Amino acid sequence: MHSMxxxxxxxxxxxxxxxxxxxxxxxxxxxxxxxxSNPAPRATxxxxxxxxxxxxxxxAIETTVIDREAYKTQIRNFLTAxxxxxxxxxxxxxxxxxxxxxxxxDVSDLWAEPEIAENLxxxxxxxxxxxxQWGVPYTYYQWGVYYRxxxxxxxxxxxxxxxxxxxxxxxxxxDSGRACYTIGTKFLxxxxxxxxxxxxxxxxxxxxxxxxxxxxSWEDDRVKQTFANWKQLIDMGAFIDNHQTxxxxxxxxxxxxxxxxxxxxxxxxxAPLRDAGLTDDxxxxxxxxxxxxxxxxxxxxxxxTFHIPANAANKEAAREFLRFVVSADEQTEIxxxxxLGQLPVNAQSAVDDDKFLQQGFAxxxxxxxxxxxxxxxxxxxxxxxxASMEGFQEFMVKPDNLDRILAKLERARExxxxx
Amino acid sequence: xxxxxxxxxxxxxHRNQQRxxxxxxxxxxxxxxxxYVIIPVFQxxxxxxxxxxxxxxxxxxxxxxxxDLYWEWVDRDAFFTSLKNNLIWLVLYLAAIPAGLFIALFxxxxxxxxxxxxxxxxxxxxxxQVVVGLVFTWFYDPTFGLxxxxxxxxxxxxxxxxxxxxxxxxxxxxxxxxxxxxxxMILYLTGLNAxxxxxxxxxxxxxxxxxRMLWHIILPQLRPATFIAFVVTIIGxxxxxxxxxxxxxxxxxxxxxxxxYYMFEVALSEYGFRMGYGxxxxxxxxxxxxxxxxYFLWSMYREERGH
Numbered sequence: 218m219h220s221m222x223x224x225x226x227x228x229x230x231x232x233x234x235x236x237x238x239x240x241x242x243x244x245x246x247x248x249x250x251x252x253x254s255n256p257a258p259r260a261t262x263x264x265x266x267x268x269x270x271x272x273x274x275x276x277a278i279e280t281t282v283i284d285r286e287a288y289k290t291q292i293r294n295f296l297t298a299x300x301x302x303x304x305x306x307x308x309x310x311x312x313x314x315x316x317x318x319x320x321x322x323d324v325s326d327l328w329a330e331p332e333i334a335e336n337l338x339x340x341x342x343x344x345x346x347x348x349x350q351w352g353v354p355y356t357y358y359q360w361g362v363y364y365r366x367x368x369x370x371x372x373x374x375x376x377x378x379x380x381x382x383x384x385x386x387x388x389x390x391x392d393s394g395r396a397c398y399t400i401g402t403k404f405l406x407x408x409x410x411x412x413x414x415x416x417x418x419x420x421x422x423x424x425x426x427x428x429x430x431x432x433x434s435w436e437d438d439r440v441k442q443t444f445a446n447w448k449q450l451i452d453m454g455a456f457i458d459n460h461q462t463x464x465x466x467x468x469x470x471x472x473x474x475x476x477x478x479x480x481x482x483x484x485x486x487x488a489p490l491r492d493a494g495l496t497d498d499x500x501x502x503x504x505x506x507x508x509x510x511x512x513x514x515x516x517x518x519x520x521x522t523f524h525i526p527a528n529a530a531n532k533e534a535a536r537e538f539l540r541f542v543v544s545a546d547e548q549t550e551i552x553x554x555x556x557l558g559q560l561p562v563n564a565q566s567a568v569d570d571d572k573f574l575q576q577g578f579a580x581x582x583x584x585x586x587x588x589x590x591x592x593x594x595x596x597x598x599x600x601x602x603x604a605s606m607e608g609f610q611e612f613m614v615k616p617d618n619l620d621r622i623l624a625k626l627e628r629a630r631e632x633x634x635x636x
Numbered sequence: 637x638x639x640x641x642x643x644x645x646x647x648x649x650h651r652n653q654q655r656x657x658x659x660x661x662x663x664x665x666x667x668x669x670x671x672y673v674i675i676p677v678f679q680x681x682x683x684x685x686x687x688x689x690x691x692x693x694x695x696x697x698x699x700x701x702x703x704d705l706y707w708e709w710v711d712r713d714a715f716f717t718s719l720k721n722n723l724i725w726l727v728l729y730l731a732a733i734p735a736g737l738f739i740a741l742f743x744x745x746x747x748x749x750x751x752x753x754x755x756x757x758x759x760x761x762x763x764x765q766v767v768v769g770l771v772f773t774w775f776y777d778p779t780f781g782l783x784x785x786x787x788x789x790x791x792x793x794x795x796x797x798x799x800x801x802x803x804x805x806x807x808x809x810x811x812x813x814x815x816x817x818x819x820x821m822i823l824y825l826t827g828l829n830a831x832x833x834x835x836x837x838x839x840x841x842x843x844x845x846x847x848r849m850l851w852h853i854i855l856p857q858l859r860p861a862t863f864i865a866f867v868v869t870i871i872g873x874x875x876x877x878x879x880x881x882x883x884x885x886x887x888x889x890x891x892x893x894x895x896x897y898y899m900f901e902v903a904l905s906e907y908g909f910r911m912g913y914g915x916x917x918x919x920x921x922x923x924x925x926x927x928x929x930x931y932f933l934w935s936m937y938r939e940e941r942g943h
Binding site: 286289290293296297314315317318320403404405458459461462594599600602603607608610611614625628632 | 689690691692704711713777778779796798799884885887888889890901904906907908909910
């Protein structure tokens with residue numbers, strides 16, 4: 218009697234085990250390090266990991282969330298010692314030091330699987346170094362001009378599409394006693410966004426990439442043309458005063474109070490603007506205008522990523538986790554308005570109803586034929602990014618120093634890429 | 637009784653106790669000082685001859701890093717700015733000493749509630765430098781800051797102290813003087829307690845008062861306090877880092893950097909990781925500090941021999 222019960226139970230257990238897909242047999246420990254320390258992204262990630270845990274009950278998952286800024290330096294330590302199995306990071310040149318040092322696992326095998334190869338094709342380039350893929354993206358977001366629709370309406374302006382319209386609009390805004398753009402360049406990278414757009418629109422995506430890779434002189438006439446266009450805006454007083462003193466958050470009130478009409482920013486600026494009381498009737502979005510009609514439009518769309526450190530202990534479980542993260546359903550879920558509020562990387566996923574996400578998605582998928590850049594400080598090597606963004610800031614405050622700034626950047630280029 | 641009887645059987649430790657004991661007590665301190673100070677100093681010297689990103693293998697480059705620093709100096713680039721600002725810091729930061737002295741003299745009286753005033757004056761030294769930096773950042777804010785409200789009363793301004801490369805270093809030093817003055821004040825207050833009343837009495841009889849009394853009677857007796865105030869202020873000026881990091885991050889366009897911050901920027905910040913280059917800057921900073929430290933040690937040594 219007793220043994221019969223035992224046997225039935227064993228058979229039952231076996232049949233249950235058979236019913237669950239093979240991947241459920243993942244065991245051991247899976248240690249995940251995250252840099253998503255802000256409350257909303259943190260909750261999103263933790264919920265996602267819980268869903269993964271539910272699929273793999275035998276896996277002991279341990280999650281560590283590290284402050285986003287501190288993470289940028291700590292990653293150097295934990296990739297070499299006491300290594301997690303999965304870690305977040307950024308695409309493109311930002312991952313290059315770790316790829317070159319052999320600290321990231323080559324995950325080209327994942328990218329060869331049809332599920333990923335077909336649905337994540339658009340971000341493959343950003344994850345590729347030396348013809349191999351070194352991680353998977355989990356979210357990205359558009360950049361563009363966020364503007365006060367009510368101010369545009371008041372002045373009778375429409376969304377510009379060409380440089381002439383842009384300048385004419387801006388002149389009217391300045392004449393009304395406002396600045397066209399708010400910006401805070403204390404931490405430098407915001408000026409990198411302006412340079413990205415002005416240079417990509419003036420000289421094209423290819424040229425921009427070559428400049429980031431150190432293949433073009435900073436004293437090239439084409440680079441000077443980019444700065445000449447920038448100077449047109451600076452000279453007419455398009456940017457708020459004293460921007461070198463403010464962070465990007467501290468620059469938000471100018472737009473909220475109506476002292477500035479627009480902000481060239483990533484989509485993450487929408488949440489604080491809404492929190493500050495701007496409604497969707499007051500706030501709208503347009504793609505950065507075309508400047509040189511001969512070059513194809515290209516956009517900035519920074520991508521955040523997951524990687525497997527080369528020293529990870531449980532790479533099998535880590536790979537499964539990466540598959541899970543980029544799956545269509547998870548992508549829809551974690552990028553929706555209630556969670557990250559950004560764009561899903563999987564082509565099969567649904568984009569949230571949010572009007573900015575919808576516009577951004579449409580822009581990136583159909584109106585960015587030139588290509589998609591990551592962002593200046595992710596595309597250019599760290600040292601060059603730092604030196605150049607400092608130069609951009611100085612240029613925005615003292616445009617007359619341009620020749621001196623470019624000479625300095627050219628010297629930096631000769632030193633940095635020479636190694 | 638037995639101990640006296642058998643001196644030969646006394647252990648080696650017992651015989652040498654007098655000589656060993658101080659070293660035993662010093663051992664933990666020496667050990668930590670070696671591991672955390674002396675050895676890293678030599679490691680920095682060594683590292684400054686390499687090019688290393690903190691991840692891959694270090695490449696020996698000889699004096700290349702120092703050569704690059706030299707060219708930055710010639711080109712009036714970041715290294716030049718940092719050295720120049722360090723010099724400004726060194727000179728202006730010393731203002732904390734006379735300022736502290738005068739506040740101490742002012743507070744060195746017995747009226748009701750003087751302890752409260754003293755603690756209020758000492759307060760800025762107690763709060764974190766980070767808080768001091770934030771408070772002054774808001775004070776200087778070009779749009780909403782108190783400073784410009786104040787200047788506005790006189791029809792002056794607006795002035796963007798932290799956004800103008802001409803004023804920024806002075807603005808940060810001024811913020812730094814606030815806690816540093818409090819520190820010097822407390823040093824002088826303790827010094828004033830030890831001033832000999834008989835000498836003051838004698839000076840009075842000879843008709844000394846006011847500035848003459850201060851200069852000839854009080855200040856000589858405050859020499860130890862002045863010395864310590866000088867040491868901590870010089871060291872404080874050379875390691876000025878937290879205020880710059882909080883208030884400007886070395887900006888605008890790198891014009892408020894000092895050596896300590898530049899070193900951090902090159903070696904450890906988000907866009908940094910040139911370890912060898914950072915080490916070279918650290919070595920230069922160390923050599924500058926060494927001049928002062930040698931001078932301090934020498935004058936302390938002279939003092940001790942004088943007694």
